[in-house]
Amino acid sequence: xxxxxxxxxxxxxxxxxxxxxxxxxxxxxxxxxxxxxxxxxxxxxxxxxxxxxxxxxxxxxxxxxxxxxxxxxxxxxxxxxxxxxxxxxxxxxxxxxxxxxxxxxxxxxxxxxxxxxxxxxxxxxxxxxxxxxxxxxxxxxxxxxxxxxxxxxxxxxxxxxxxxxxxxxxxxxxxxxxxxxxxxxxxxxxxxxxxxxxxxxxxxxxxxxxxxxxxxxxxxxxxxxxxxxxxxxxxxxxxxxxxxxxxxxxxxxxxxxxxxxxxxxxxxxxxxxxxxxxxxxxxxxxxxxxxxxxx
Amino acid sequence: xxxxxxxxxxxxxxxxxxxxxxxxxxxxxxxxxxxxxxxxxxxxxxxxxxxxxxxxxxxxxxxxxxxxxxxxxxxxxxxxxxxxxxxxxxxxxxxxxxxxxxxxxxxxxxxxxxxxxxxxxxxxxxxxxxxxxxxxxxxxxxxxxxxxxxxxxxxxxxxxxxxxxxxxxxxxxxxxxxxxxxxxxxxxxxxxxxxxxxxxxxxxxxxxxxxxxxxxxxxxxxxxxxxxxxxxxxxxxx
Numbered sequence: 001x002x003x004x005x006x007x008x009x010x011x012x013x014x015x016x017x018x019x020x021x022x023x024x025x026x027x028x029x030x031x032x033x034x035x036x037x038x039x040x041x042x043x044x045x046x047x048x049x050x051x052x053x054x055x056x057x058x059x060x061x062x063x064x065x066x067x068x069x070x071x072x073x074x075x076x077x078x079x080x081x082x083x084x085x086x087x088x089x090x091x092x093x094x095x096x097x098x099x100x101x102x103x104x105x106x107x108x109x110x111x112x113x114x115x116x117x118x119x120x121x122x123x124x125x126x127x128x129x130x131x132x133x134x135x136x137x138x139x140x141x142x143x144x145x146x147x148x149x150x151x152x153x154x155x156x157x158x159x160x161x162x163x164x165x166x167x168x169x170x171x172x173x174x175x176x177x178x179x180x181x182x183x184x185x186x187x188x189x190x191x192x193x194x195x196x197x198x199x200x201x202x203x204x205x206x207x208x209x210x211x212x213x214x215x216x217x218x219x220x221x222x223x224x225x226x227x228x229x230x231x232x233x234x235x236x237x238x239x240x241x242x243x244x245x246x247x248x249x250x251x252x253x254x255x256x257x258x259x260x261x262x263x264x265x266x267x268x269x270x271x272x273x274x275x276x277x278x279x280x281x282x283x284x285x286x287x288x289x290x291x292x293x294x295x
Numbered sequence: 296x297x298x299x300x301x302x303x304x305x306x307x308x309x310x311x312x313x314x315x316x317x318x319x320x321x322x323x324x325x326x327x328x329x330x331x332x333x334x335x336x337x338x339x340x341x342x343x344x345x346x347x348x349x350x351x352x353x354x355x356x357x358x359x360x361x362x363x364x365x366x367x368x369x370x371x372x373x374x375x376x377x378x379x380x381x382x383x384x385x386x387x388x389x390x391x392x393x394x395x396x397x398x399x400x401x402x403x404x405x406x407x408x409x410x411x412x413x414x415x416x417x418x419x420x421x422x423x424x425x426x427x428x429x430x431x432x433x434x435x436x437x438x439x440x441x442x443x444x445x446x447x448x449x450x451x452x453x454x455x456x457x458x459x460x461x462x463x464x465x466x467x468x469x470x471x472x473x474x475x476x477x478x479x480x481x482x483x484x485x486x487x488x489x490x491x492x493x494x495x496x497x498x499x500x501x502x503x504x505x506x507x508x509x510x511x512x513x514x515x516x517x518x519x520x521x522x523x524x525x526x527x528x529x530x531x532x533x
Contacts, residue, residue: 187370
């Protein structure tokens with residue numbers, strides 16, 4: 001293999017990982033940016049999405065690509081449920097940021113247990129997957145990789161359109177910037193929060209399908225992913241969506257490079273080390289504005 | 296006699312156990328301008344925030360066109376037709392000027408109505424039209440104030456509550472802002488204006504209420520105030 005092949009190999013796997021991370025990280029960033037909510041159940045939403053696809057295709061016998069809409073519907077419902085189970089009763093209280101962390105940790109434990117009861121703890125194959133691929137020089141680019149990148153790009157474009165060009169999106173951005181000013185415009189914060197939870201739920205569920213399609217589906221799928229996604233959000237600066245997307249791809253390519261040059265087991269510790277160094281240099285993240293929140 | 300748009304009756308409000316407003320009662324009739332003056336930190340802004348639902352009333356009532364506002368959330372008060380242009384403008388810094396104005400019309404989803412309002416705001420503030428694609432955070436203090444007022448004009452209102460429009464601005468800009476407010480008055484809008492600087496209000500308001508220590512200590516016509524120098528000296532240091 002030439003150097004060019006190696007670089008290509010790293011880029012292909014890095015961009016695939018980056019697409020999956022970005023889809024997942026945006027939801028987390030959006031919740032923090034708009035509501036100041038650190039959703040510890042984000043991993044649960046990821047796992048729920050993966051299992052929704054497994055259930056729709058593997059258990060109910062749908063065609064493979066129906067896994068994605070199934071995950072979107074279940075992710076949407078999960079977002080609504082999570083809102084009414086937690087944030088709905090806590091928003092506006094002085095201790096919201098701490099309370100919501102505790103509440104969503106509880107939700108994550110319950111969801112994981114329910115998934116083990118419903119689907120056993122054994123890993124299952126994600127049916128939303130394509131076989132085969134094409135060769136770019138000596139490097140195999142699997143069709144699944146292309147599918148993941150396409151889904152990620154479409155989702156990011158859709159979200160960008162939603163936030164920039166629709167009345168709902170503008171209201172979400174306005175609420176994120178000043179909830180008080182948004183209320184003066186007649187925007188009900190509760191409705192915005194519910195909408196953001198639904199968006200985060202759908203994105204997390206889709207990312208669950210994508211991520212499990214490159215490994216497999218297990219009840220702890222979301223936990224590992226959430227940790228990485230959380231690191232991405234913190235390095236980018238919590239709540240900054242364009243920064244989050246950029247860092248998703250940057251850290252994913254770095255992760256792929258470390259995996260290629262050293263081995264997979266080094267990827268996470270080195271990534272964590274780099275994140276810590278960045279945070280020592282810029283405690284509020286690369287794209288975040290300095291702001292202090294009491295928790 | 297003109298109908299009352301806003302009616303406050305025995306209103307007391309504050310933060311936690313600290314009462315900032317005590318037993319405030321007044322009426323604002325259709326098309327009139329009421330000025331609220333008083334020293335800094337004596338409850339003027341709290342009064343507007345209580346009307347808007349950000350601060351809850353501990354006793355007394357607030358009525359708009361005979362319907363209760365007391366106990367409503369801020370977005371519900373806004374939906375009843377109260378436009379509040381707050382101190383410090385509270386614009387959305389990372390939205391463009393155009394988007395800020397559109398947010399003002401959030402409760403008015405009809406595109407044709409929005410376009411008509413936008414045109415009239417741009418006619419009033421040509422600078423906002425020139426810079427409509429810029430982020431609001433790039434505006435100067437005076438331009439932000441214009442954006443705050445323009446945003447407030449983007450929807451139908453029964454009453455406009457304007458908090459210290461001259462605060463922190465250069466005299467020439469204050470002049471421009473007051474020219475705009477006079478134009479709004481001539482359109483027959485009902486306005487409650489809070490100002491620390493009484494000379495501005497005397498020229499502009501039909502009726503003036505002086506708030507000191509959270510209570511209305513004097514009220515009357517603007518001309519009466521000028522005649523009564525004691526008031527100015529006692530409460531506002533001349």
